[in-house]
Amino acid sequence: MKKKNTDWGDLLFRSMNAAVLGLLALLTCFPFYYVLIVSLTDPAEFLQKRWVLWPDQWSLDSYRYLLSAKAFVRSIGNSAFLAVVGTACSLTVTSALAYALSRRRMRGRRQVQLMVLLTILFSPGMIPAYMLVRQLGLLNSMGSIIIPTLANGWSVLLMKAFFDSLPSELDESASIDGSNELRTWLSIILPLSLPALAAFGLFYAVGYWNQFFSALLYINDAKKWPIQVLLQNMLLSASNTELDANDVSTQPPPSEMLKMAAIIIATVPIVIVYPFLQKHFAKGAMVGSIKG
Known part of the structure; x- marks a missing residue:
């Protein structure tokens, strides 16, 4: 019984650890992602929305x-x-x-x-x-x-x-x-x-x-x-x-x-x-x- 509780505790720790590290990774990578997306957005769409996470029209004009x-x-x-x-x-x-x-x-x-x-x-x-x-x-x-x-x-x-x-x-x-x-x-x-x-x-x-x-x-x-x-x-x-x-x-x-x-x-x-x-x-x- 003790071993089973230990397994569950280890699994819970690993899950929480993975979730926290994954969230930190997303927060770290998001600025780079946003910079890349904005640079590839169509200028007209950017002027209209000003906040773009995934453009409807891609462009290399910049x-x-x-x-x-x-x-x-x-x-x-x-x-x-x-x-x-x-x-x-x-x-x-x-x-x-x-x-x-x-x-x-x-x-x-x-x-x-x-x-x-x-x-x-x-x-x-x-x-x-x-x-x-x-x-x-x-x-x-x-x-x-x-x-x-x-x-x-x-x-x-x-x-x-x-x-x-x-x-x-x-x-x-x-x-x-x-x-x-x-x-x-x-x-x-x-x-x-x-x-x-x-x-x-x-x-x-x-x-x-x-x-x-x-x-x-x-x-x-x-x-x-x-x-x-x-x-x-x-x-x-x-x-x-x-x-x-x-x-x-x-x-x-x-x-x-x-x-x-x-x-x-x-x-x-x-x-x-x-x-x-x-x-x-x-x-x-x-x-x-x-x-x-």
């Missing part, structure tokens, strides 16, 4: 208008450039520095590692960072976003821990075969580090794609704005003037629909990239946590 506006397409290109070039540069610098710190025969290794650790514990602040970017002549350039964030101290230390977990015999055998440090890093270490590179690459790519504050601080030229800055200006504006309506020849949809479509376009690239890195991501996310 997407056509956005993709025909030079300012919007240009901002997408700027964000893509940051995500691709910035991620490649950051992965190169991070992995190279982490590999150097993992070599025990490197002179001054502890001092350099302490300097990397200090960047995690202490931040220079916004004003010194702006002064540095200005002194380097990087204002109003993509370099103002990429160069100051080339390497993240936390990522360097985690990747160093991953390199520490690799068998030291790899370096020894490569050295016996006449390989130098650069060739060992490129030909042996990096191919074995794909899970770590995929994980950190995804983190860097998302960070560069979502660059907002740095771009707002360092870039004054609207033609060099990434998508997030343009989207912020669109969301704050009551109209679609940020898109430079002279660039398009069609009648613009309501500004609310354009904002929803812009949010979808800004989100989709990262959603598309993630499945290709998923097989490496779970393993790479644990990088450095277990040393065997």
